[in-house]
Structures are given as structure tokens and as C-alpha cells.
Amino acid sequence: MSQVLEGSPLQQGRDAAARHAWREAFTFLTEADAHDPLDPEDLEGLAQAAWWIGRLDDAIAAKERSYALYIDRGERRRAAVTALSVAQDYFGKLAHAIGAGWFSRGERLLKDEGDCAEQGYLTLMYGISAAGIGDHEATLDAGRKTLEIGSRFGDRDLQAYGVLLEGNALVAMGRVDEGLSLLDEATVAAVSGEIGPLATGIIYCVAIDATAKLADYDRAGQWTEASRRWCERQSISGFPGVCRIHRAEIMRLRGSWSEAESEARRALSELQNFNLHFVGEGFYEIGEIRLRMGDLDEARDAFRQAHELGRDPQPGLAVMQFAEGNPTSALASLRRALDDDVGQLGRCRLLTPLVSIAIALDDLETARSAVDEIDKIVETFRSPSLRACALLARGELQLAVDDAKGAAQSCREAWRLWRAADLPYEASRARMMLGVALRATGDEDGALLELHAARAGFEKLGAVLDLRRALELVGEEVSDALPKAPSPSPRPVKTFMFTDIVDSTPLVEALGDEGWENVLTWHDQTLRRSFGVHCGEEVDHAGDGFFAAFDDATEAVECAVEIQRTLAQHRREHGFAPHVRIGLHATQATRKGNRYTGKGVHEAARVGAQAGAGEVMASKEVLDAATVRFPISEVRTVKLKGVKQPKEVAVIEVPLP
Numbered sequence: 001m002s003q004v005l006e007g008s009p010l011q012q013g014r015d016a017a018a019r020h021a022w023r024e025a026f027t028f029l030t031e032a033d034a035h036d037p038l039d040p041e042d043l044e045g046l047a048q049a050a051w052w053i054g055r056l057d058d059a060i061a062a063k064e065r066s067y068a069l070y071i072d073r074g075e076r077r078r079a080a081v082t083a084l085s086v087a088q089d090y091f092g093k094l095a096h097a098i099g100a101g102w103f104s105r106g107e108r109l110l111k112d113e114g115d116c117a118e119q120g121y122l123t124l125m126y127g128i129s130a131a132g133i134g135d136h137e138a139t140l141d142a143g144r145k146t147l148e149i150g151s152r153f154g155d156r157d158l159q160a161y162g163v164l165l166e167g168n169a170l171v172a173m174g175r176v177d178e179g180l181s182l183l184d185e186a187t188v189a190a191v192s193g194e195i196g197p198l199a200t201g202i203i204y205c206v207a208i209d210a211t212a213k214l215a216d217y218d219r220a221g222q223w224t225e226a227s228r229r230w231c232e233r234q235s236i237s238g239f240p241g242v243c244r245i246h247r248a249e250i251m252r253l254r255g256s257w258s259e260a261e262s263e264a265r266r267a268l269s270e271l272q273n274f275n276l277h278f279v280g281e282g283f284y285e286i287g288e289i290r291l292r293m294g295d296l297d298e299a300r301d302a303f304r305q306a307h308e309l310g311r312d313p314q315p316g317l318a319v320m321q322f323a324e325g326n327p328t329s330a331l332a333s334l335r336r337a338l339d340d341d342v343g344q345l346g347r348c349r350l351l352t353p354l355v356s357i358a359i360a361l362d363d364l365e366t367a368r369s370a371v372d373e374i375d376k377i378v379e380t381f382r383s384p385s386l387r388a389c390a391l392l393a394r395g396e397l398q399l400a401v402d403d404a405k406g407a408a409q410s411c412r413e414a415w416r417l418w419r420a421a422d423l424p425y426e427a428s429r430a431r432m433m434l435g436v437a438l439r440a441t442g443d444e445d446g447a448l449l450e451l452h453a454a455r456a457g458f459e460k461l462g463a464v465l466d467l468r469r470a471l472e473l474v475g476e477e478v479s480d481a482l483p484k485a486p487s488p489s490p491r492p493v494k495t496f497m498f499t500d501i502v503d504s505t506p507l508v509e510a511l512g513d514e515g516w517e518n519v520l521t522w523h524d525q526t527l528r529r530s531f532g533v534h535c536g537e538e539v540d541h542a543g544d545g546f547f548a549a550f551d552d553a554t555e556a557v558e559c560a561v562e563i564q565r566t567l568a569q570h571r572r573e574h575g576f577a578p579h580v581r582i583g584l585h586a587t588q589a590t591r592k593g594n595r596y597t598g599k600g601v602h603e604a605a606r607v608g609a610q611a612g613a614g615e616v617m618a619s620k621e622v623l624d625a626a627t628v629r630f631p632i633s634e635v636r637t638v639k640l641k642g643v644k645q646p647k648e649v650a651v652i653e654v655p656l657p
Helices: 009-018 022-035 040-052 056-073 076-092 096-110 118-132 136-153 156-172 176-191 197-213 217-234 238-254 257-271 276-293 296-308 316-323 327-338 343-360 364-381 384-400 404-420 424-441 444-461 464-474 504-533 553-574 599-610 620-625
Strands: 493-501 536-542 545-550 580-588 590-592 595-597 616-619 636-638 647-652
Touching (some): 009 022, 009 040, 022 040, 040 056, 040 076, 040 197, 076 096, 076 118, 118 136, 118 156, 156 197, 176 197, 176 217, 197 238, 238 257, 238 276, 238 424, 257 276, 257 536, 276 296, 276 316, 296 316, 316 327, 316 343, 327 343, 343 364, 343 384, 364 384, 384 404, 384 424, 404 424, 424 464, 493 504, 493 553, 493 599, 504 536, 504 553, 536 595, 545 553, 553 580, 553 616, 553 620, 580 599, 580 620, 599 647, 616 620, 620 647
Parallel strands (some): 580 616
Antiparallel strands (some): 493 545, 493 580, 536 545, 616 647, 636 647
16 A cells, blocks of 8 residues: 655645546656555546546556456456446547457456446446447436446436436437436536536536437537536546537537637547547538538548548538539438438438438439438427428428429428527528529519528628529629638637757767667657647647647646656666757637648747757747646747747746656
């Protein structure tokens, strides 16, 4: 058992974990572990801290050590729960075979343990697995068993998990009111602080996902905002990435497209070493945003990356193919997706664009069949937004069969529902279709009113492809200056890092080409590992330097210090490591795809050039934005090459390892 002294790293780590100061907890517990290996309970604390700051590999390593120690002690139940937790982490990394192996370990350990609270965590895993393959009856049964076990043993986390599983299954089965009531109950438990942080995060995630799929965007938006505030209070890095994906979807639907893209890209940075399933979701969301903006190249690339990570890129990819003038491929894509077991709500999302594509191909039978199925799904789930989808699909079909009056009624009601739901893009599409329908009835004045309203909506949103169509319908000349596929460039605030090896030319001469290449490879791997751990995005790599971007200034500072400490430690233990200068600057910049441009980027590069060997130089903008736990030199004013205004900078002192 580790000795605990007041003020020792171990005690400081425990205290930090108790108040959810995860970064402090990780630092102190890691330090304590280096001096005296931790016992399994403290290793669990280290794993939890690592998990919450997004260091999944460190979390897994600590849990695996904890598991082995519990086995040595003969504490099979605790070892089993630890094994199930490791399994879940590997599933998040998409390492399914390894995850299955750990799950089997946990299952085997609990087989002969009889009636105990730990059996509830095994039942919970059964429920999660059943939900993943769409077996709603099995999910419902597992949820009820989990709740029952949690109630008998007084485990509030298990009780909340059980309610969550049951509610999610009922919603998926079409018993919407019952299911939403239970989801609300579980989420209130999360808000009130009755349960642990992990259970709270999972409950938020599942509840938001379920309500978003149901198109209950008001409820999903409320829980998303609540989860964001909770994440910020907990200083969490892992779950915010998941929360941000949901938040980005809500922001997109509300019409804030540039902000939604920034949120989704920040999520990708946080999740890249954490949960690859949600990374795929993040790329899909970026594809949807870029598709609406009319940037088909960026949309295609995002859908491709989502697909590579196992996220079906439909219906976004099919809509993009349709926009490119390839309805045959689009229809084939949707038909393939419909062959999978995606559930009723998933089918509704695929069938809605299929109607438009089938009509364009004059395949009215396919369109009619899709509209009828959408109506049945809406009848089951009774969501106003899904009803609006069904009405617009029926309106398109009515127009195709020359029922213009019926089409106008359907499109008008769809517009009213989407306006009430505050979904501006969908509302503008309905108004444009309404204008077309009114024109077909002979009501040209009414048609122009609706088409001009749609035109204004698309213009405000930046939906250029839809805007071009609206301009054509009102008879206005489409200017050549209006791009067919624009790429509105967001200007997010980022903390930029520039690194550079000092005196690299003499090193090449001293080491020779082969030796230098080996050093450079090690250097690149070391820095990239730190970027990944601290949610940094590698923007460029030229020669022996890196250009990286961070959403969080504190993460940028932590990353820079970790790099310099790692190099210093390697130098002390192995006799050599290159000396690197690092500069940090927080500023606004223009984003174009994966690149950043603008005055702020130039300033950041010049701040980096001011740093000396082994130094971390930071602008005052970084110091003001970050929580810096290291000593800082006196702030001084420097003149940067090529920059008119002087810049205030300081050196962040790097403690020796």
C-alpha cells in the first residue's frame, strides 16, 4: 500500500480527483506512481483522470494494471468491473477483438459470483450491445434488470443506467411518450448531481442522441446545452467532444453553419485519440454542413472520412451526388443503405431524400412507396419535424402527379411546422416548393411572395446552391459572381503553435544523413504524440518544424511544456535530443479546409522565432486565455519581423522532469 503523507503527490492526486480537477489528478497521481507503484484503487483514480482529459491509452494502461492487482488479491468482482470498463474503452477505439476479449474476462469472473451489484454492470453491457444492433426488446429487458439490481443494492449509477436503457428502447420501439418520460428522468438525475461523472456523461450522450434521432430538436437542444455547461464545470476533455457533435448538429439545424463547423472540428481534435466512432460522426456532420453551404468538394471529403471510420455516409452522400447531377448513383446509394437494418427512424431519414431523387428519375412508383412508408413511420413516432418531412415529400409527389392544389397545402403545412421548430433551412426549402406549387395553380402573385421569401432565407443562411435555384425561379439573373459551390470561410479563434529545431544544419553535418533522419523521425513522432494527447491539430509540417492549432489555450500550453520536458528527459537519460523552440499565439484566423491563413498566423510564426532553444514563448493573448500552472517570466514587448504593432510576450518556464 502506498504511503500517504499530507501534501504528497498521492494525496494531492486523490484530493484533485475528489473535486474533479482531472488534469491535476493525472499529473500528481502519475508522479506518485513513478516513485511508488500505485495500488489498484489509486490506479482506478489515475485511469479516471486520464479518461476525462482524453488520454485513453493512459487510462487503459492504468485499468489493466489495476485489473491484474485485483486478480492477485482475489477480488474477482472488482476485477470483473474493471475488465468490463477496459472492454468499453477498446470498443471506443474500434478495437473490437480486444474489447471482446476483455468483456469475456469480466463475464467469466462474474459467472460464479452469485447475486451482487457487479452483475448489474454485466447486464448493462448486454443492454449496450443489444442497443448497438437494434435489438430493442433485449435492450428493454437489460434496462429493467439493470434498474432492478441497482435498486436492490442501492447503486444509483446502475439505477440511472437502467432507466436510460429502458427509455431509449421504448423510444426506438415507437412508445415515444413512455420512453421520453424515462429519458427525462435519467437526465434529471444527471443534472442534479445524484450520480457519478461517467454515468452523467453517458446519460447526457444517449438522451441527446435519442431525441435528435426522433427530430425532437427542442428537447435535444435543451439537454445539449445542459451537457455543455456540465462538461465545462467538470474540466472534461473526452465527453465534450461527444457533446460537441450533438451541439454542432443542433447549431446546423438552427442555421449557424460556420459556428457548427467550428464546433464539429473542435470535437474531432478532442476525440481523435478517444472514441473513433464519434470521430466518424463528426466528419459526417461536417459533410452535412458543407453540403448545405454548397461546398461539394469538402462535403465529399468529409463523407469519405466518415465512411472510413465506419459511419454510413448516407443520406448526405446521396444528396451530394444528386446535387452534382447524378441521380442514378444517388438512388442506388440510398437503396443500398435501406437494405441494412437501420430502424424506422433511420429509414425515415433515408426515404425523405429518396422521394426527390426518384421523382427526378421519373420513378413515381418508388417515390409513392417511399411517401407511404414515411407516413407510417410518422404515425408511429408523432414528431412534428418528422411530420414536416413527410408533408414536403408528399407535396413533391403531388406536384409530380399534377395535384398542385394538394401540393400547396402540404408544403404550406410543412413550412409552418419547420418555422415553429426554428429550422430555417428546411423552412426555406418548404417555401420554395410552396412557391412552385402555387405557380402551378396559376397563383403567380402568391408564388412570387413565397419564392422571394425563400430566396431571402437562403441568402441569409449562405445556402448558395439553393439560392441559385430560387433566383432562377423568380426570374432574376444569376450573377457569374455568385459561385456555384462556395466555401464560406469561418474565422475561429485558435491558439497556434510553431516549433522548430534549433541549429539543425550543424546537427545534420555532425550526425550524417542517416543519423539525422533517425533523429528527425523520433522528433516527429514525439511531437505528434503530444499533439494528439492535447487535442492539437497538425496543420503543416515542413522540414524540422510543425504548425499546430488548438481550440483550448490551456491545452496548447500543456502540450508545449510536455514536449520540452520529454525532450529534456530523453536528453538526460539517453545523452541527446534536439533542442526545439516553441511559440504560442492566440488569435483569429481564416480557415480554408484544413489550412489557416491571415495576419494572426503570421504573428504566431514570428512569436515562435523569438523563442530560444528549449523555450516556450507565449503571447499575452495566450497567457490571458490559458490557465497556466507553470512559472512565467516577466512580460516584455518585442518587435516582430514584418508585423507593425509590437507584441507582448513572456517565457513559460519548463520544470525539469
